[in-house]
Amino acid sequence: MDVINCAAELLLVANNPKYSETGGGHAAKGVDFPRWWAVFRMMELEKANEPDFLLLFESIQDVAELDSPSRPTRARVYQVKKKDAGTWTWSVLTGTVAPKTPTATPKKSTKAAASAKAPSFEKVPDSPLGKLHLSLSAFNALPVEGVFLSNAGCDFPLASGGSAATTMPCSLADLAVDHVQLLTDAFASLSPGSRPPDLARLKLQKVAIHPDNLTAPAIATALELLNERSPEHAGQAKAFVESLVMQLSPLTRRTDNCLSFEDLVKERGFSRNAFLAALATLETVPDRLVLLDIWLKQLQAEGLDFMTITSVRVAAARAQQDRLLGGTELSKEIDNFCDAWIAANPWTSSLRLFVEAALAALKVKFSAHRDYDLMARFVMRAITKCVDQN
Incomplete structure (x- = not known):
């Protein structure tokens, strides 16, 4: 031919x-x-x-x-x-x-x-x-x-x-x-x-x-x-x-x-x-769940208890799966709130204080959610912002 x-x-x-x-x-x-x-x-x-x-x-x-x-x-x-x-x-x-x-x-x-x-x-x-x-x-x-x-x-x-x-x-x-x-x-x-x-x-x-x-x-x-x-x-x-x-x-x-x-x-x-x-x-972009492990180790080093760390890890995995499936209107609303809060608040030297301050704000608007679910959502959005900046 x-x-x-x-x-x-x-x-x-x-x-x-x-x-x-x-x-x-x-x-x-x-x-x-x-x-x-x-x-x-x-x-x-x-x-x-x-x-x-x-x-x-x-x-x-x-x-x-x-x-x-x-x-x-x-x-x-x-x-x-x-x-x-x-x-x-x-x-x-x-x-x-x-x-x-x-x-x-x-x-x-x-x-x-x-x-x-x-x-x-x-x-x-x-x-x-x-x-x-x-x-x-x-x-x-x-x-x-x-x-x-x-x-x-x-x-x-x-x-x-x-x-x-x-x-x-x-x-x-x-x-x-x-x-x-x-x-x-x-x-x-x-x-x-x-x-x-x-x-x-x-x-x-x-x-x-x-x-x-x-x-x-x-x-x-x-x-x-x-x-x-x-x-x-x-x-x-x-x-x-x-x-x-x-x-x-x-x-x-x-x-x-x-x-x-x-x-x-x-x-x-x-x-x-x-x-x-x-x-x-894709290989050059850090996986968010790998970065999550680094963040959770830092939060644990700053005094966050083991049970909360475990609950956040499980909730973050669920949030990542939800994200892969396109997310719900409520999950997107939480993500948008997290993005806006991150943009309006300067990072602190303590990761735990930064996350807990965000959690307090999230609980006011999304009171029906468990603390570790909101914390997991926030940490994943914060990680995403860091990845996107790079």
């Missing part, structure tokens, strides 16, 4: 607006969904020990996944769409009318059958699966497959029985015979005279990411990866994935043509090396 031609072909297709899928017309959740999924996908690729990868954003459909940022030999093109409720219907995804289910009604006369309307394919080019097929058909040198990926299933009948809505991933070639024939004809109409459509290259995939809670799957996967690679930084999983999403955001807003494949990678790509660099940066 000529990898130079593959890279050149990728650049040519990426520079053609016909094959890109820009997010400007989507609501905020629609724009965020592909970014959070992309972070989740990078975790999957890294956990699978892929030797290399590159994700290109809004260059070819929503996301294009390559096996190398310099010498690509294969690609996977994704349309990543969120749906707030229900399943995807045939007409929405294909732009055609689904074949009718056979019934026991009497057969039409030959004359009536002959006068039956031929299926209309005028909406196919603008349909999600039509666009995905067109993107694949633009490649000749590079082996490419396409994936329609969503949080919702697709209500398509399978040849083996059942529905694609509950049997995913699957390919379009796995659908019921009449549906396969209709799609074959529909896609063939987009490129008359070209090679027959290969429906096995087009996949339907469902991902467990809820539009109202985009962060949870990426954080959970990051926790697994960090527990395996860097257990002492597992508590920073949320900050890690949020940092990755921030790095991806500008890549999804660039639409200018690129002069070379290298420019395309630089302007719209995120590679495994970039992912590993983000992971390495």
Whole structure:
């Protein structure tokens, strides 16, 4: 395989607006969904020990996944769409009318059958699966497959029985015979005279990411990866994935043509090396629970009793877990109060006096909470402020 031609072909297709899928017309959740999924996908690729990868954003459909940022030999093109409720219907995804289910009604006369309307394919080019097929058909040198990926299933009948809505991933070639024939004809109409459509290259995939809670799957996967690679930084999983999403955001807003494949990678790509660099940066940031141990030892040295120290340690671990899950409105209110108090009060030479003064102020506003819970929240916020300043 000529990898130079593959890279050149990728650049040519990426520079053609016909094959890109820009997010400007989507609501905020629609724009965020592909970014959070992309972070989740990078975790999957890294956990699978892929030797290399590159994700290109809004260059070819929503996301294009390559096996190398310099010498690509294969690609996977994704349309990543969120749906707030229900399943995807045939007409929405294909732009055609689904074949009718056979019934026991009497057969039409030959004359009536002959006068039956031929299926209309005028909406196919603008349909999600039509666009995905067109993107694949633009490649000749590079082996490419396409994936329609969503949080919702697709209500398509399978040849083996059942529905694609509950049997995913699957390919379009796995659908019921009449549906396969209709799609074959529909896609063939987009490129008359070209090679027959290969429906096995087009996949339907469902991902467990809820539009109202985009962060949870990426954080959970990051926790697994960090527990395996860097257990002492597992508590920073949320900050890690949020940092990755921030790095991806500008890549999804660039639409200018690129002069070379290298420019395309630089302007719209995120590679495994970039992912590993983000992971390495995490190693330089002190873990808050490690710093907590240092602070609690200092408080104990200044006379705070052992039982209080133990209770604060347990409460701090709960607070850190709460933070990883996004926190509650009340916990955020306590954190904001702590931040404001820290900003308004100078540090003292005694850590215990500083913490106890903060605790007194917290107890006035949050009297329903136990002292050690409030103390743990305050100490963790104070540690966070110290880390952020560095």
